[in-house]
Amino acid sequence: MKALAEIQVVPIGVGVSVRKEVKRAHELLVESGLEVQLHSYGTNVEGELGQIFRAVETIHETLHREGTARIMTSIKVGTRTDKAPSLAGKLF
Amino acid sequence: MKALAEIQVVPIGVGVSVRKEVKRAHELLVESGLEVQLHSYGTNVEGELGQIFRAVETIHETLHREGTARIMTSIKVGTRTDKAPSLAGKLF
Amino acid sequence: MKALAEIQVVPIGVGVSVRKEVKRAHELLVESGLEVQLHSYGTNVEGELGQIFRAVETIHETLHREGTARIMTSIKVGTRTDKAPSLAGKLF
Amino acid sequence: MKALAEIQVVPIGVGVSVRKEVKRAHELLVESGLEVQLHSYGTNVEGELGQIFRAVETIHETLHREGTARIMTSIKVGTRTDKAPSLAGKLF
Numbered sequence: 001m002k003a004l005a006e007i008q009v010v011p012i013g014v015g016v017s018v019r020k021e022v023k024r025a026h027e028l029l030v031e032s033g034l035e036v037q038l039h040s041y042g043t044n045v046e047g048e049l050g051q052i053f054r055a056v057e058t059i060h061e062t063l064h065r066e067g068t069a070r071i072m073t074s075i076k077v078g079t080r081t082d083k084a085p086s087l088a089g090k091l092f
Numbered sequence: 093m094k095a096l097a098e099i100q101v102v103p104i105g106v107g108v109s110v111r112k113e114v115k116r117a118h119e120l121l122v123e124s125g126l127e128v129q130l131h132s133y134g135t136n137v138e139g140e141l142g143q144i145f146r147a148v149e150t151i152h153e154t155l156h157r158e159g160t161a162r163i164m165t166s167i168k169v170g171t172r173t174d175k176a177p178s179l180a181g182k183l184f
Numbered sequence: 185m186k187a188l189a190e191i192q193v194v195p196i197g198v199g200v201s202v203r204k205e206v207k208r209a210h211e212l213l214v215e216s217g218l219e220v221q222l223h224s225y226g227t228n229v230e231g232e233l234g235q236i237f238r239a240v241e242t243i244h245e246t247l248h249r250e251g252t253a254r255i256m257t258s259i260k261v262g263t264r265t266d267k268a269p270s271l272a273g274k275l276f
Numbered sequence: 277m278k279a280l281a282e283i284q285v286v287p288i289g290v291g292v293s294v295r296k297e298v299k300r301a302h303e304l305l306v307e308s309g310l311e312v313q314l315h316s317y318g319t320n321v322e323g324e325l326g327q328i329f330r331a332v333e334t335i336h337e338t339l340h341r342e343g344t345a346r347i348m349t350s351i352k353v354g355t356r357t358d359k360a361p362s363l364a365g366k367l368f
Contacts, residue, residue: 006317013200016253039315040366041282053145069200070172080162090316098225105292131223132274133190161292182224237329254356264346
């Protein structure tokens with residue numbers, strides 16, 4: 001099922017600056033093969049719902065392995081059956 | 093990987109009342125085998141990260157099949173390596 | 185305007201455990217006079233929309249003054265004109 | 277207090293397409309005087325925390341007056357004392 005989503009990864013316990021981990025999470029989304037659009041409050045993605053969720057699992061596994069003790073991720077995900085969703089189609 | 097999450101399902105296009113679809117989504121979470129706690133802004137769940145995401149996929153597939161044209165779901169998910177997370181442990 | 189909301193405060197840079205600051209934020213919500221319901225992923229509140237937002241401002245001001253350098257708060261807020269909203273009315 | 281925020285307005289009960297109301301909400305943010313950046317999952321804004329919340333109140337009041345019976349808004353808001361926050365500074 002095709003889906004659009006917004007993914008925001010917040011590492012906890014790495015200090016006041018979270019840039020390194022947030023950048024790493026974005027890189028992993030780029031590598032996932034999903035269409036991605038970075039903005040100041042997360043990364044918007046377009047792809048199969050299952051692929052999106054697997055990408056989030058990969059982010060958690062990778063960041064934990066690389067030393068982040070705690071991760072809080074916020075995901076907004078939308079699907080619809082009346083037409084094919086696209087990130088571009090949500091702009092005006 | 094053990095995770096805690098909050099899942100809020102918002103059906104779009106079913107009218108001002110969304111109770112029937114939200115209740116159905118909660119039932120599907122109960123049936124998923126995850127530990128669940130209903131509150132006024134969603135359902136908190138405890139379980140494996142992959143199992144949580146599969147439960148959300150099942151909700152989208154089921155609600156679409158049962159007639160909801162558009163679904164927006166908000167998910168907050170947390171994992172940590174310093175100790176075993178639990179929903180109960182987040183209260184004070 | 186009467187509103188229902190969910191407020192989740194995430195202090196950044198205080199370490200892996202955020203319990204002290206999250207508990208403090210909840211106390212400030214209790215003191216605000218809003219009706220509050222704590223759960224594992226935030227505090228649900230019922231009250232005037234302006235009062236809810238002022239309570240969130242007070243949380244940010246207070247936690248910063250007490251030493252938290254960075255705060256990320258997630259708010260979901262709902263209003264409706266077809267009937268009087270209540271936290272209890274959202275359960276089933 | 278300077279803040280960054282993401283605001284996503286979801287009108288309920290207006291049908292499967294929510295474009296008209298979402299566009300109206302974005303226009304009201306532009307008119308608020310906040311710095312705004314539209315993306316596919318909301319509008320990112322930069323400004324005083326109180327000004328941001330007043331803009332959200334104006335959106336709810338205006339959309340209700342113009343006929344939307346129910347509105348669910350998701351807000352992520354961040355403040356920090358270690359440096360001046362900016363939307364541009366969150367990109368990499």
